[in-house]
Amino acid sequence: MPLFFLIPLFTGLATGYFSKKCTDEIAYLTGLFTVISLILSLVLAPWQIQFVLLIFVIISSNRLLQE
Template sequence: MPLFFLIPLCTALITAYLFKKGTDEIAYLAAMFTAISLILTLVLAPWQIQLGLLIIVFLITNKLLQKNESKQ
């Protein structure tokens, strides 16, 4: 399994750290770069990881929908 998707993920984590520490306009640029890097990571990730994330999203969404229906 190629691990090329870890490069933008590490870059995103570093820029997220810079965003957290920065207060200037560079922080907004770092946040934008973080979002782009995370999207690139998801595109480059192997299908097994993408499938696992998709299942997690479906489970969380299903729980949130049931929680909202019980409140009504």
């Protein structure tokens, strides 16, 4: 299984961490970069990981809808 999707994931997590520390308008740019890189890592992820995430979302949404 290729692990290329981890590169934008860790980049996004690192920029998200730095955007929490920053209070200027650069925090908005790093937040935007974080969202884009996390979406990119989900697109590049293998289908097995995407399937597990889909099952997790379905189960958690069913629990929220029951409440």
